[in-house]
Amino acid sequence: MNQRRGKTFIISGPSGVGKSTVLNALMQKRSNLYFSVSATTRQPREGEKDGQHYHFIDAETFREMLGRDEFLEHAEYVGNFYGTPKRYVDEAMERGQDVILDIEIQGAMQICEKRPETVRIFIAPPSWKELERRLTDRGTDSPEKIQKRLLRAKVELNSASSYDYFVINDSVDKAVAELDAILCAEHCRAADRISEIEGM
Numbered sequence: 001m002n003q004r005r006g007k008t009f010i011i012s013g014p015s016g017v018g019k020s021t022v023l024n025a026l027m028q029k030r031s032n033l034y035f036s037v038s039a040t041t042r043q044p045r046e047g048e049k050d051g052q053h054y055h056f057i058d059a060e061t062f063r064e065m066l067g068r069d070e071f072l073e074h075a076e077y078v079g080n081f082y083g084t085p086k087r088y089v090d091e092a093m094e095r096g097q098d099v100i101l102d103i104e105i106q107g108a109m110q111i112c113e114k115r116p117e118t119v120r121i122f123i124a125p126p127s128w129k130e131l132e133r134r135l136t137d138r139g140t141d142s143p144e145k146i147q148k149r150l151l152r153a154k155v156e157l158n159s160a161s162s163y164d165y166f167v168i169n170d171s172v173d174k175a176v177a178e179l180d181a182i183l184c185a186e187h188c189r190a191a192d193r194i195s196e197i198e199g200m
Helices: 019-029 059-067 086-094 105-114 128-138 143-162 172-186 190-196
Strands: 008-012 033-035 071-077 080-085 098-102 119-124 165-168
Touching: 008 105, 008 172, 019 033, 019 098, 019 172, 033 086, 059 071, 059 080, 071 086, 071 105, 080 086, 086 098, 119 143, 119 172, 128 143, 165 172
Parallel strands: 008 098, 008 119, 033 098, 119 165
Antiparallel strands: 071 080
C-alpha cells in the first residue's frame, strides 16, 4: 500500500478557549502529527527556543522569503512580522504526517485561498460565561483586556460558520475525541482511500 500524504488542518478559536490544552492532548494521542511552528521577526523571550516556539529570523530574511512566496500566510503585529513557512508544512505532509496549524481567522483565509483543500476546525467555548471564567482564571489579563478579548471572540464566532467543523470545548477529553474523529474521517474520503489500493 502506498504511503498516504498528510493533510493540513487549521485550528482556530478565541483566546482562552483552551486550544493549547486540547492540541497538546491530541498530539499525545496521535503520534503522526506535526505542529506547525511560525516564523517571526520579534526577539526570543526568555526560555523560547528557535525551531520549537518560533523560527526566529530577521526582517530582511522575512521580506526575502515573502518575495519568494515562501509563506502560507503572514501578518504584521506590533511592528513584528509573523508567518507560516510552506517548507516545513510540505516536508511533514510528504512524510505522511498530518499538519496542525493554530492560526487566527485572517491567516486561515489566506491559507485557504492558496490551498482550498485545507481543513478548517473552529474550537468554541460552551458559553460566554465559561469563556470569561477561563480568561479570568488565567490571571494574565486586566478586566479591561478580558473584555476586549471577549469582544474579539464574538467577531471570531461570527466567522465560524465558514469553517468545515465546529468543536465545543466543554471538556478536553470530548474535544480531543471529536478532533481525532475529524482527522480520521478526512482520511476516509473516497478519493484518498481509492488511491491507497495497489493496482487500482
